[in-house]
Amino acid sequence: xxxxxxxxxxxxxxxxxxxxxxxxxxxxxxxxxxxxxxxxxxxxxxxxxxxxxxxxxxxxxxxxxxxxxxxxxxxxxxxxxxxxxxxxxxxxxxxxxxxxxxxxxxxxxxxxxxxxxxxxxxxxxxxxxxxxxxxxxxxxxxxxxxxxxxxxxxxxxxxxxxxxxxxxxxxxxxxxxxxxxxxxxxxxxxxxxxxxxxxxxxxxxxxxxxxxxxxxxxxxxxxxxxxxxxxxxxxxxxxxxxxxxxxxxxxxxxxxxx
Amino acid sequence: xxxxxxxxxxxxxxxxxxxxxxxxxxxxxxxxxxxxxxxxxxxxxxxxxxxxxxxxxxxxxxxxxxxxxxxxxxxxxxxxxxxxxxxxxxxxxxxxxxxxxxxxxxxxxxxxxxxxxxxxxxxxxxxxxxxxxxxxxxxxxxxxxxxxxxxxxxxxxxxxxxxxxxxxxxxxxxxxxxxxxxxxxxxxxxxxxxxxxxxxxxxxxxxxxxxxxxxxxxxxxxxxxxxxxxxxxxxxxxxxxxxxxxxxxxxxxxxxxxxx
Numbered sequence: 001x002x003x004x005x006x007x008x009x010x011x012x013x014x015x016x017x018x019x020x021x022x023x024x025x026x027x028x029x030x031x032x033x034x035x036x037x038x039x040x041x042x043x044x045x046x047x048x049x050x051x052x053x054x055x056x057x058x059x060x061x062x063x064x065x066x067x068x069x070x071x072x073x074x075x076x077x078x079x080x081x082x083x084x085x086x087x088x089x090x091x092x093x094x095x096x097x098x099x100x101x102x103x104x105x106x107x108x109x110x111x112x113x114x115x116x117x118x119x120x121x122x123x124x125x126x127x128x129x130x131x132x133x134x135x136x137x138x139x140x141x142x143x144x145x146x147x148x149x150x151x152x153x154x155x156x157x158x159x160x161x162x163x164x165x166x167x168x169x170x171x172x173x174x175x176x177x178x179x180x181x182x183x184x185x186x187x188x189x190x191x192x193x194x195x196x197x198x199x200x201x202x203x204x205x206x207x208x209x210x211x212x213x214x215x216x217x218x219x220x221x222x223x224x225x226x227x228x229x230x231x232x233x234x235x236x237x238x239x240x241x242x243x244x245x246x247x248x249x250x251x252x253x254x255x256x257x258x
Numbered sequence: 259x260x261x262x263x264x265x266x267x268x269x270x271x272x273x274x275x276x277x278x279x280x281x282x283x284x285x286x287x288x289x290x291x292x293x294x295x296x297x298x299x300x301x302x303x304x305x306x307x308x309x310x311x312x313x314x315x316x317x318x319x320x321x322x323x324x325x326x327x328x329x330x331x332x333x334x335x336x337x338x339x340x341x342x343x344x345x346x347x348x349x350x351x352x353x354x355x356x357x358x359x360x361x362x363x364x365x366x367x368x369x370x371x372x373x374x375x376x377x378x379x380x381x382x383x384x385x386x387x388x389x390x391x392x393x394x395x396x397x398x399x400x401x402x403x404x405x406x407x408x409x410x411x412x413x414x415x416x417x418x419x420x421x422x423x424x425x426x427x428x429x430x431x432x433x434x435x436x437x438x439x440x441x442x443x444x445x446x447x448x449x450x451x452x453x454x455x456x457x458x459x460x461x462x463x464x465x466x467x468x469x470x471x472x473x474x475x476x477x478x479x480x481x482x483x484x485x486x487x488x489x490x491x492x493x494x495x496x497x498x499x500x501x502x503x504x505x506x507x508x509x510x511x512x513x514x515x516x517x518x
Contacts, residue, residue, distance in 0.1 A: 055389050079395050087393040093386040097378075111395030156394075 004067050006031040006196040007052065007164065014047055021047050022058065022222035029213075034190060034197045036228070038242060040251065045200040049166055052198070053087060054078050065072070065164070066130035081207035083111055086157035086195075090168040092149040095142035100152055101127065101137035107160040126155040128237050130185050147178040150240050151185065165190065167199035171206045183209040186189045216242060218251065285403075292397065292404040303405040310371050310468070311413035315420065317366050322421035325358050326350060326428025334437050345435065347444045348451035355456045359421040361508055364467035367414060368500040369446035370456050372475035375406060377494035379479025380489035388480070403480075406472040414468025415461040422457065459515045466511065467504045474500035 005028040014022040021044045029035045039045050050056040052063055054070065062069050070081055086107075094103050104123035107236060108114040114122070124134050130151040141149060149168065157165055171179035181204050188212075190197050201207050207214060211228040211239060216239050224236045241249030329350050337343045379402055382388050391398045426448060433439040474496045482492035 050271055050389070053389075055392060075397070079397070082393060082395045085393060087390070089386045089390055091385055093390040095382075095387055095390070107394040110401070138306070 004031075005029055006033075006066065007062075007198065008064040008067075009048075009052070009060075010062045010064075011036065012048070012051060012058045012063060014044075014051060014056065014058050021220055022051070024061065025217075025220070025222055027215060027222055027225065027238075029196055030132040031196055032194055033212045034199070034210055035213045035215060036207040037198060037200045037206055037215050037217055038202060039200075039217035040202065041215050044052060046168065048217065049168060049198065049200055053085065053166065064113060073224070077206055079111075083107075083160065084161060084162055085164045085166065086162035086171055087166045088150070088153045088168065090172060092141070092146075092153040094149060094152055094156070096141050098141075099137065100132075100139050100141060103141060103152060104137070104155045104159050106156065112160060123155070123159060126159050127152070129158070129189065130155045131181075147181070149173055150174065150178075150182055154182070154185060154189065158193060158195075161193055163195055165193075165195050165197045167197065167201075167210075169201050169203070170199060171201065171203045176205075179203065180209070186210050193198070204245070268460055281481070282477060285480065286473060288399050289403040289407050289473065289476065292400040293361060293407055296307050297400070299405055302444065303408060306405050306409035306411055309374075310367065310409050310472075312485045313465045314367050314370055314413075314417055317370060318363050318417050320509055321362055321366050322354070322359065322425040323428040325362055326354055326425035326430075329353055329358065329417065329425075330429035330432040330437065334433075343437075344447075345380050346428065346433055346439065350433075351426050354425035354429070355422050355452065355460045357460075357508075357512075359418050359425055360460045360463040360467060361504065363418045363421045363472065364414065364464065364504045364508075365501055367468070368471045368474075368504060369497055371410070372471045372478075372496040372500040373493045375472065375475025376479040376482070376492045377489055379476055380482035380492040381450040381484050383480060384485055389498030397482075403413075403476045404439055407469060408478055410468035411465050412468070413465040414471070418460055418464035419457075422460065426508050454517075459511070462515075463508060463511050466507055470503045470507060471500045474503065 004071050007029040009025050011163075012022055012025040013020075014030075025044075025048055027035075035046055037048070037195075040208060047056060051058045056072075065070050065081060068076065073081065094100075095106065098106070101120055101123040102109075102254065105114075105116075105119035108119040108122055109116060120137075124137055126135055127134070132148065132151055132155070136144070136148065136152075144152065151229070154170075157167075167186060168236060170182055174182065186197075187200075187210055197210075199207075208228065208231075213226065214228050214231050215225040216223045216236070218238055221251045224234050225237045226234065231239065234240065237250045241251050292429045330346050333346050335344050337345055337349075379388075382402070388398045388402070391401055430441075430444055430448075433444050434441045478492040478499070482488045484489040484491075
């Protein structure tokens with residue numbers, strides 16, 4: 001059982017009304033590896049991530065973390081599993097009623113019942129880790145730029161030293177330089193923690209930088225899955241079209257002609 | 259074919275209604291459960307109590323004062339038709355404590371508080387902050403809903419108690435300054451006619467109204483989707499549904515208390 005994957009999905013399906021969003025996802029993420037899931041908008045990337053996080057309950061299939069199926073867990077057991085995960089949301093999802101450092105310390109104070117003073121120290125250290133000084137910690141999230149919000153979100157995601165971290169489009173909406181800064185921070189933080197990560201993105205520069213492995217999702221299924229180094233030699237037309245960003249190819253965008 | 263469509267329309271409306279009732283029931287049950295099971299977020303409870311209780315005082319005070327004042331005036335003018343002008347003080351105190359204090363207070367707080375709650379929680383929903391709470395091992399029902407429900411149910415009776423006093427005072431001011439009643443007699447009549455039941459029934463109503471106000475604010479905020487427009491819709495729905503529920507509940511509670 002040494003090679004047991006950290007995260008393993010098998011046959012995960014999800015409908016929203018008549019829409020069949022996930023059509024049987026099978027995916028393994030080995031311990032300590034960084035998987036990047038690429039795919040167009042509306043192909044089910046976010047839904048898959050939310051299923052693993054337990055925010056959405058899949059209709060069928062298994063999601064195993066360390067060999068334990070988490071789809072049928074009670075709320076209390078789920079919270080215990082959640083305590084081992086961190087998540088960076090696309091828009092940051094910082095709590096705007098709280099100061100920046102309280103945001104970062106949230107999982108420590110509420111989830112792990114740490115004293116506020118102690119949690120504040122940890123939060124400031126995590127902020128420093130993502131290149132933000134202590135003065136930023138006293139601000140409210142609405143006073144920060146987009147790049148800073150992403151960095152605070154990253155600090156919050158890694159604050160509890162999670163074993164698994166999820167990144168939802170970490171570079172979307174940032175300029176290319178800030179995007180690269182975030183990519184570097186993600187790589188650095190993940191390496192320091194030794195965490196297993198799943199990122200979803202459609203930014204190929206970001207994917208190449210942070211991925212050990214890449215999976216491409218299309219129409220609710222994993223179309224291709226392999227090491228990041230082989231992505232240019234996948235031999236799959238869909239993958240080629242996506243990574244080269246071509247409008248022509250097997251993937252047809254549904255654009256109404258005027 | 260037309261008839262078939264018409265039946266289908268009725269059916270889908272009924273199904274939607276039943277779905278909404280079911281969702282609201284489950285939401286209420288979840289919220290109540292988290293009100294009585296640890297852990298408790300006292301810091302947030304305190305902030306909500308301040309928000310609902312203290313910051314609503316000016317609104318409640320002004321509303322109650324003018325309600326009491328206009329009530330005194332109307333009863334005097336209307337009562338003159340039956341030579342019943344002398345009943346002003348007693349009708350003012352009964353009207354305010356039994357009905358107008360809780361109902362008008364409830365409606366004012368519904369406008370103020372449930373709208374703010376729906377907007378805040380709705381924004382948290384559409385910006386994924388509620389999902390973020392879950393990923394940080396914090397139950398959103400416990401963290402967001404339970405403190406608001408408790409604060410609503412406990413603060414509104416206090417507000418209504420204040421409204422009762424200010425409302426009666428409003429009647430007193432008009433009665434003595436404009437209508438020429440003797441101050442001593444007015445106060446004496448007020449005290450003579452007032453029973454503890456009148457005040458208590460008003461406070462029980464207020465507590466239930468406060469719960470409904472918070473419940474509607476949280477529920478519509480939680481269920482909101484679709485960006486800024488969705489949050490706007492949630493805010494409107496919260497105020498409208500809280501107001502309607504207050505008026506319905508008011509009748510039912512009155513029936514329970516006073517029907518023979």
